[in-house]
Amino acid sequence: MATRKIKTVYDVVCPFCGTLCDDLEVDVEIATDKVVEVRNACQIGTAKYYSSNPSPHRYEKPMIRKDGKLTEASWDEAIEKAADILTAAKRPLLYGFSSTECEAQGKGVELAEILGSILDNTASVCHxxxxxxxxxxxxxxxxxxxxxxxxxxxxxxxxxxxxxxxxxxxxxxxxxxxxxxxxxxxxxxxxxxxxxxxxxxxxxxxxxxxxxxxxxxxxxxxxxxxxxxxxxxxxxxxxxxxxxxxxxxxxxxxxxxxxxxxxxxxxxxxxxxxxxxxxxxxxxxxxxxxxxxxxMRGHYNVSGANTVFTWNTGYAYSIDFSRGYPRYNPGEFSSVPLLMNDEVDASLIVASDPASNFPQDSVRNMFKHPLIAIEPHETPTSAFADVVLPAAIAGIECDGTAYRMDHVPLRLRKVKDAPGECLTDKEILERLIKKVKEKLGEK
Ligand code: SF4
Structure with missing residues (x-):
């Protein structure tokens, strides 16, 4: 009988909660590139690693809503459509960023500044x-x-x-x-x-x-x-x-x-x-x-989102770029009140699922307008998106930096490749920035 060839990655940092346990050992079957065993993680951390294995809920190709149905598209088409939505909007919202790595968060800040949008992360509804x-x-x-x-x-x-x-x-x-x-x-x-x-x-x-x-x-x-x-x-x-x-x-x-x-x-x-x-x-x-x-911070890199937003703009969350410079006023520029007042006319959600935890009226208003999701799996938010941009799972399928709940930065490790045509959050945001700049006539 042929023996299974396994690669073991040591000292892996768990990308689930703010504890960022950094002692995981992950076994990946080489032939299939599947996670077959996770040692030292708790049940929820282990489940996140297994969620990277092929499943019907995983996005592997970009999708665009056509005739009410999400249908596969090329990256060029999907980025074009997403950039059209964002540049046509008067008050776009960029939200999430707490379950991705710091380098992608930095790109989110850049895109928000170019668009003159609202920029917010999940701290807006937790810490x-x-x-x-x-x-x-x-x-x-x-x-x-x-x-x-x-x-x-x-x-x-x-x-x-x-x-x-x-x-x-x-x-x-x-x-x-x-x-x-x-x-x-x-x-x-x-x-x-x-x-x-x-x-x-x-x-x-x-x-x-x-x-x-x-x-x-x-x-x-x-x-x-x-x-x-x-x-x-x-x-x-x-x-x-x-x-x-x-x-x-x-x-x-x-x-x-x-x-x-x-x-x-x-x-x-x-x-x-x-x-x-x-x-x-x-x-x-x-x-x-x-x-x-x-x-006790929840999302594994919400501390990173606060840190990256702060060193780029001076503020940790609830930031408004509509005047061309960052303004900060939680309650006024936070995602939930803006959505409740129906002030947002397009949303880009990155590595987050607001439809699962925002108040019902704000979610209803978010779904009334164009919605783009950068997301590895189907979620209640991405299921209603007009454009889905499939992402590699940070800390499993790409490396990067994350801040633990006590603000200690740790290096996330890649243990396997992302499936299909998935790109990292950072790569997706870079492509979006390039296309948005083209449409706005900027260099
Ligand atoms: S979910 Fe949290 S506590 Fe569990 S292994 Fe991951 S980082 Fe550690």
Missing amino acids: GPTLLAEQDVGVPTSTLGEYKNRADLVIFWGSNPVHAHPRHLGRYSEFIRGYFRKDGRNDRYVVVVDPRNTHTAQIADMWINVNPNEDYELMNAIRAVLRGIDLDDENVAGVPKDKIYELVDLVKKCNYGVIFFGMGLTQTLSHHRNIDTAVCMTRELNDHTKFLITP
Whole structure:
């Protein structure tokens, strides 16, 4: 029997969540160029690698909608059609960019500037409030490696890593042994603040069952107790005052603490004011011990999108180029309110699926106007697109740079070729830029 020839790629960085685990080993069958085994990844990371194998949901050729149906087209035709749509639009939107590599994100900024369009990434609907708060009050933070080696008190506030970042706990925050935490889990005290008894809460040492939308009140009660003030009420935000005293006692006594917060804090009532208060609370904790705070970023390179947009325009998301220079005003130039008000007359969606998570009315308005999707797989967004430009999956079928949730840049590795006629996001955007420039008479 003939033996299967397998190539193994080591030290692969997982392109799924913001943890960016960089210890994966991926086996690819040489004859078929199929992923046949993934080691060290969690289930969702593993599934992403297998999603690169041939499937009926994978786009392998450009598509253009003709007579209501997506039909195969040549790259030249598809780029021509996409450039026509973008140049004819008065207020085009370029959105997504968080599940692709930094080099493609840079090309997205270039295209937005040429078109005078809106440029936005997924932070607009996840950690945008974190960025606003950090711009206001700064942020005392560090790297995941430091937390692994030093943290003896870990607070997950409004985040559920067991489901959203499965290996975060094993690599950095809970079970892992660190240089100063030789006994791993036994050397750390874990607190979860969440209205739900999540699976992360179930394996924590303490669960603070805060009322939904009352994190702001709880954090300010903690800040008051830290300043030596007695609480008048028996309970704040659904948490008995004795529990608040117990928590304050714990945080004051630890050697090195960290708060990891998620969308339970950024997307509940008070939004960026929650994060503002969380940062101020963390800063005040440093009067007693060492304490830091880090957002749990979802899309694997949303931190990269914020970074690349910032170094190119000065702003991290929700940018308007319509006056020929970048302007920033979340709420006014964010994708959801613009779509809700039906101000956008064409959309280019890159490596993202807004139809799955934007409000219904905004999605309906997006579908009313021409839509271009740069996407490897069929999604609820691409299914309604007028032009589909098939992309290689960054981090599997092409390399590039991505920023981890703690802003450490890592190099994504290519493990196999992209199928069919797929091009990288960067190549597609370069072709679009060239064609748009031609149509606008620019060099
Ligand atoms: S925790 Fe995130 S980065 Fe790590 S393997 Fe799972 S999905 Fe990939």
